[in-house]
Structure formats: C-alpha cells, structure tokens
Amino acid sequence: MSAALTRFRVVAYVVGVVLIVFILVAMPLKYFADSPGFVAVIAPVHGFLYMVYLVVTFDLSMRAKWPLSRMVLLLLAGTIPVLSFVAERWATAKVRELEPAPA
Numbered sequence: 693m694s695a696a697l698t699r700f701r702v703v704a705y706v707v708g709v710v711l712i713v714f715i716l717v718a719m720p721l722k723y724f725a726d727s728p729g730f731v732a733v734i735a736p737v738h739g740f741l742y743m744v745y746l747v748v749t750f751d752l753s754m755r756a757k758w759p760l761s762r763m764v765l766l767l768l769a770g771t772i773p774v775l776s777f778v779a780e781r782w783a784t785a786k787v788r789e790l791e792p793a794p795a
Contacts, residue, residue: 693755697787700752701780704769707745708776710738715773745770756787
C-alpha cells in the first residue's frame, strides 16, 4: 500500500499546483489581459492530470478498503484549489494508521 500512497501523494500535489496555476494565472490572463492562450494549454493539462488523480485515488481507496463516501470526497478534492493538499495530508494520516508500526 506504500507505493499506492506515494503515487497518490505525488499526483495530488501536481494536480493541486496545476489547478492553482490555472485559477491564479491562466484565468486572470484570459479575462484581464485578453490572452486566452495559457488557458488553452493549462486546462487540458489539468483535465488529463485530474483523470490520473481519479485512477490513483481509486486505487488507493480500494487497497485501503475505504468506504465509498471517503473515496468520493477524495475524488472531488482535486476540483477545488488547495483542497488536494489537505486531502493528501488526511489520506496519508489515514493510511499510516492502517499500516503496522515498524519493529
């Protein structure tokens, strides 16, 4: 389960950073500077990365045997800026609770 957690942590951070760049850089450039080019690049990148996030989150949820409600909350966390960082910390704590302590 450690590899699934590592994959989830990396993807959660990447999705979070790309979403913040999209919201704080690309969208203002589109609407205030009349420059939609950056949105045209970042939006599909975030969309693809979010699909990867969904797969990785589903994998972690299945391995950890979490209930559907917890999995859905984690899946939605990638759509709200900054929430993927919070969800990553929360999921890491929950997975570490499940793992036995090292001897």
